[in-house]
Amino acid sequence: ETGVTQSPTHLIKTRGQQVTLRCSSQSGHNTVSWYQQALGQGPQFIFQYYREEENGRGNFPPRFSGLQFPNYSSELNVNALELDDSALYLCASSPGTSGNVYEQYFGPGTRLTVT
Amino acid sequence: DAKTTQPPSMDCAEGRAANLPCNHSTISGNEYVYWYRQIHSQGPQYIIHGLKNNETNEMASLIITEDRKSSTLILPHATLRDTAVYYCIVRAQGGSEKLVFGKGTKLTVNP
Numbered sequence: 001e002t003g004v005t006q007s008p009t010h011l012i013k014t015r016g017q018q019v020t021l022r023c024s025s026q027s028g029h030n031t032v033s034w035y036q037q038a039l040g041q042g043p044q045f046i047f048q049y050y051r052e053e054e055n056g057r058g059n060f061p062p063r064f065s066g067l068q069f070p071n072y073s074s075e076l077n078v079n080a081l082e083l084d085d086s087a088l089y090l091c092a093s094s095p096g097t098s099g100n101v102y103e104q105y106f107g108p109g110t111r112l113t114v115t
Numbered sequence: 116d117a118k119t120t121q122p123p124s125m126d127c128a129e130g131r132a133a134n135l136p137c138n139h140s141t142i143s144g145n146e147y148v149y150w151y152r153q154i155h156s157q158g159p160q161y162i163i164h165g166l167k168n169n170e171t172n173e174m175a176s177l178i179i180t181e182d183r184k185s186s187t188l189i190l191p192h193a194t195l196r197d198t199a200v201y202y203c204i205v206r207a208q209g210g211s212e213k214l215v216f217g218k219g220t221k222l223t224v225n226p
Contacts, residue, residue: 004158033213033214035214035216040218041218042200042202042216042217042218042219043159043214043216044216045213045214045215048213056213058213090158090159092158092159092214103149103161103164104161104214105161106158106159106160107158108156108157108158109156109157109158
């Protein structure tokens, strides 16, 4: 059983550019959540996808968007990059819910630097 | 905003028990207490969770007070590899509930 993987590991972009980050969920998991973690802070929830539909969103502007594919992998897209977007971007997958407690399993993250 | 309060940092000697406290005085009846940790430059790792009874697994023990307003994560025999930021999170079970992280407790295990 493979865990959550993310690509790329590191990325450097220029202000105003667009970026796409990718996440492969753990086998059997149909829910993917994305978090942004600024230096010295805890992760902040961006949004969640469940069975290819957005299923909750945090306090992030529309230039943060996402997709989930039929195999439950996911992309995070950020347009018009700003310097404050520099952060570690974490993807977490979970087996969804049927009313039971579940845990989110995190990938190693993508370190984005905007210059 | 995070619903929990944790000390910003703690130290522990290698081989000793590490007891990490968490206050969650506004916890609701259907909310669980979750603990995650994040080792430097890695994603957070699930440790344990509980509702009202004490819980133990291969990584740690979780002690929840009877009024559920606070809890303690116990690492019985801390090792250098347990140096990490530990996050205490409360959330309801199921659904699309996001994990709301605070700043956590930076635990440093010293040789």
